[in-house]
Amino acid sequence: MKSAFVALTGRPSAGKSTLMNTLCGHKISIVSPVPQTTRNKVRGIYNDRRGQLVFLDTPGYFSGEKKFNSYMHDVLSGALSEADILLYLIDLSRPPGQEEELLAGLVKKAKKPLVIGLNKSDLPGADAAAANAMIDKFGLTGEKIVLSGLSGTNSGLLLDKLFAAAEEGEPFYPGEYYTDQDPAFRISEIIREKAILKTRQEVPHALYIEIADMEMREEGKRLWVRGFLCVQRESQKGILIGRGGAVIKAIVQEAQAELNGIFPYAVQLDFRVRVRPKWKNNDSLLKHLIR
Ligand SMILES: Nc1nc2c(ncn2[C@@H]2O[C@H](COP(=O)(O)OP(=O)(O)OP(=O)(O)O)[C@@H](O)[C@H]2O)c(=O)[nH]1
Ligand SMILES: [Mg+2]
Structure with a gap:
């Protein structure tokens, strides 16, 4: 081998x-x-x-x-x-x-x-x-x-x-594994992808995803996840929310649909948009996000 x-x-x-x-x-x-x-x-x-x-x-x-x-x-x-x-x-x-x-x-x-x-x-x-x-x-x-x-x-x-x-050499991972990402990272990434695909210009670069809570409910049948799409400016927040909340709603729906096909349980997302003006200069956050 x-x-x-x-x-x-x-x-x-x-x-x-x-x-x-x-x-x-x-x-x-x-x-x-x-x-x-x-x-x-x-x-x-x-x-x-x-x-x-x-x-x-x-x-x-x-x-x-x-x-x-x-x-x-x-x-x-x-x-x-x-x-x-x-x-x-x-x-x-x-x-x-x-x-x-x-x-x-x-x-x-x-x-x-x-x-x-x-x-x-x-x-x-x-x-x-x-x-x-x-x-x-x-x-x-x-x-x-x-x-x-x-x-x-x-x-x-x-x-x-x-x-x-x-x-x-011997395999590093069991044969049935195709990635080693933890659920929180995978969920954040898929939300970020949907948000990137729905916005333009500076929004994708100003964005990161913060997960605040995760809780398994209904005896392991549903994972509830609460968190934030964080951007640097109010104008970017407006773009991500969209008219009547249409953009954030679509991002969450598309992410949920994809996540439901990945995990053996349903994923329920409860996400809002937040402004975090200086996150790109915050070392402890960057250390956690980019690794
Ligand atoms: N036509 C064509 N488009 C491609 C090909 N591979 C990737 N793309 C497109 O190129 C764009 C970037 O693809 P990614 O796979 O995200 O590129 P990446 O190198 O991972 O980019 P970063 O993560 O930003 O460094 C997407 O729109 C893809 O659909 C290819 O072989 N042919
Ligand atoms: Mg890439």
């Missing part, structure tokens, strides 16, 4: 979470068109007769100076050093640019077995020439593979390459 930790890295929106979900066959990480959707190290577990691969989805590499970004960088660095294999995803639909080069430098410095995914190959503008030139410039020596995480192109081939790079 083989087993390995595989860290997924790439710029924001390169398609890391989508690919991990496709490979593992479950919705594990949340996905949206908004860059910096993933803020945590999210584990997705793939098992077959060859062994086990534990994928580490990470926040997209973003070269900003702010405190919030530095916490996400720490999550990424932790995953890169923890991993046995790196899976570096390059979005072929966007020119590489300076940020991609900074990340390529980090990948090179990690000195780990490397597989490079040339992703979003399904898009009409996908162009591998610029990505290949950058890979050569940095002397990245990993296996290269053209992918589409969205449509699953070459997923089987990618798994073959990852198992080829993996060492022999």
Whole structure:
């Protein structure tokens, strides 16, 4: 049997979470068109007769100076050093640019077995020439593979390459596990995804989810969860509530429907919107939220 930790890295929106979900066959990480959707190290577990691969989805590499970004960088660095294999995803639909080069430098410095995914190959503008030139410039020596995480192109081939790079070893998790996220995190993430998908501009970046209470009711048949969608400004709160509460209502309904398909009990959400102006500078909160 083989087993390995595989860290997924790439710029924001390169398609890391989508690919991990496709490979593992479950919705594990949340996905949206908004860059910096993933803020945590999210584990997705793939098992077959060859062994086990534990994928580490990470926040997209973003070269900003702010405190919030530095916490996400720490999550990424932790995953890169923890991993046995790196899976570096390059979005072929966007020119590489300076940020991609900074990340390529980090990948090179990690000195780990490397597989490079040339992703979003399904898009009409996908162009591998610029990505290949950058890979050569940095002397990245990993296996290269053209992918589409969205449509699953070459997923089987990618798994073959990852198992080829993996060492022999026992599985890290029992075979029936596909993630190790606790219910509170999973619930928060799914609410955050629905909120990101229903809002625009600055709201997704200003948002975090706070869970205040969780209580199992009706002899384990229903989990009641109370909490808050927290944003930085009154105007953002107004957007999230919507006219007559329509937006928050839709977010809660969609999140509940998805959660009911995940857990073996019903999930009942009681959520309101709150303003927390300076949360992105609050170290103890960031330490709890971004890990
Ligand atoms: N056409 C196409 N779109 C993709 C593909 N993979 C991801 N996307 C889209 O790209 C957007 C970003 O996808 P994510 O999987 O959230 O990207 P990510 O790298 O996890 O982004 P962050 O978490 O923000 O770093 C979403 O709108 C996806 O539907 C792909 O292979 N092809
Ligand atoms: Mg992501």
